[in-house]
Amino acid sequence: METKTILVIEDNEFSMKLVRTLLRLESYDVVTAENAEKGLFQAKDIIPDLILMDMRLPGIDGYQATRMIKNDPDLRHVPVIALTAYAMEEDAEKALRAGCNAYLAKPFDTLQFMEVVQKYLDAEPVY
Numbered sequence: 001m002e003t004k005t006i007l008v009i010e011d012n013e014f015s016m017k018l019v020r021t022l023l024r025l026e027s028y029d030v031v032t033a034e035n036a037e038k039g040l041f042q043a044k045d046i047i048p049d050l051i052l053m054d055m056r057l058p059g060i061d062g063y064q065a066t067r068m069i070k071n072d073p074d075l076r077h078v079p080v081i082a083l084t085a086y087a088m089e090e091d092a093e094k095a096l097r098a099g100c101n102a103y104l105a106k107p108f109d110t111l112q113f114m115e116v117v118q119k120y121l122d123a124e125p126v127y
Helices: 013-025 035-044 060-069 089-098 112-122
Strands: 005-009 029-033 050-054 080-084 102-105
Touching: 005 013, 005 035, 013 035, 013 112, 029 035, 029 060, 035 050, 050 060, 050 112, 060 080, 060 089, 080 089, 080 112, 089 102, 102 112
Parallel strands: 005 029, 005 050, 050 080, 080 102
Antiparallel strands: none
16 A cells, blocks of 8 residues: 655644644654645645645735645645634635635644544645
């Protein structure tokens, strides 16, 4: 079975460690970036199976980075899950309008987190 690669774009060190640990426990390859600029470069380089995107990033925010991913012919098929401390309904709608496939508010339930990750890794890519 092919190992899935997940790109995590997150600037909060604690959140990054938690997400990375959860994903590695499930034997996923995890690539990390602390800002959108680095994450976008890595996404083009590795074409991950899934991107976990913090919405509140320094420089280019997660909304703009997601729009850039969804406008890129090489990356538009990659599911993007928003990870954010914003918990308002309009924030979820904003993330979905930007092109995110799902939205998880921090702090998140680890079981729910893994269920959402697995759902999007198992889905057929949409090109």
